[in-house]
Amino acid sequence: MTNSMTLPAISSFDSLDQYLRAIKSFPVLSAEEELKLATRLKKYNDLEAAKTLVVSHLRLVASIARNYAGYGLPQADLIQEGNIGLMKAVRRFDPDRGVRLVSFAMHWIKAEIHEYIVRNWRLVKVATTKAQRKLFFNLRSMKKGQTASLHSDEVAHIARELNVKPEEVLEMEARMSGHEISLEGNADDDNEDMFSPISYLQASHAEPSEILEAQEADQLHTTGLSTALAKLDDRSRRIVEARWLQEGHNATLHDLAEEFGVSAERIRQIEQKAMKQMRGFLTLA
Structure with missing residues (x-):
């Protein structure tokens, strides 16, 4: 798609301000x-339709990129990386x-910007695991403008929410206020998931996965719920009920991991499989 359509490139404008003014001229789609x-x-595979969808959301990319100005990287580069995420x-x-x-696009825009930051920002050494990258972005966002150290509570x-050890939180906090060291991960590691930008996004309350999960929760409360639940095995049914159907506070992945003696990632996998099965049951109902 990117090779077959011409989009307004920042480099073709005299200044970033001129580019920002230009993209505001593209109409917002109903x-x-x-x-x-999209259809x-x-x-x-209508590329003109794709181009219209992209250019109508370029101002969204610029808005998101402004939130990452504190990393000291060129704003134009952040926007350009975000535009790549938008096209994806x-x-x-x-x-x-x-x-x-x-x-939906916010997810991919942030992902590309995050990956760019990880490749280029050299003030903090970030490990290559998913949990530690997520920890890096969440900690930096939380401590923006805050010089005091974190309290033990x-x-x-944070350790519970991100499924890491308290010592890792303390170590990351120390690195964030320490000396300049390399940010690069292990370039020899060919594990694609380990470097996937999706795995270390910031707070996900506005992400497409969160929106889709909310819609799935609404569907589970409609006709056929009891029948669909009854077709699950005991563990899957318990996880779905605890995560989606409890009154008041729904259980976290960490809560259920402790209950069943497995990892939070394993609970997530069981939950996804169960939700897929239930969608199939509800469709057939």
């Missing part, structure tokens, strides 16, 4: 217009899921 364009792209999002966008592109809470 839900109906977006659906038609044309999905069914007919447009290519992967499924109009049949009932989610607006703006919500804060350390314990």
Whole structure:
């Protein structure tokens, strides 16, 4: 897609301000217009439809990129990386899921910007594991403008939420206020998941996965729920009920990991499989 369409490149403008003014001229699409364009792209690989979807969201990329100015990297580069994420999002966008592109695209825009930061920011050494990269971005966001060290309760809470050890939280905090060292990971490691930007995104409350999960939760409360639940094995049923159907506070992956004596990642895998099975049951109902 990127090789076959011409998009407004920042380098073609005299200044970043001129680029920002230019992208504001592109109209915002209505839900109906977006659906038609996305459907044309999905069914007919219509690159003009893809281009319209991309340019109408360029201002979103610029807005997101501004939130990463504190890393000391050129704003134009952050925007350019975010634009790459936007184009990936447009290519992967499924109009049949009932989610607006703006919500889905945020995921990919942030992912590309995060990856760019990890490749280029050299003030902090970040390990190559998913948990530690997620820890890096969450800690830096939390401590923005804050010089005081974390309290023990804060350390314990972050460790639980991110599924890391308290010592790792303390070590990362120390690195963030320490001397300049390399940020690069192990370039020889060919484990794609370990370097996947999706695995270390910031707070996910506005991410497409969160939106889709909320929609799935609503569906589970409709006709056929009891039947679908009854078809699950005991452990899967317990996990779905604890995660989605409890009144008040729903259980976290960490809570259920402790209950069943497995990792939080294993609970997530069981939950995803169970939700897929239930969607199939509900469709057949």
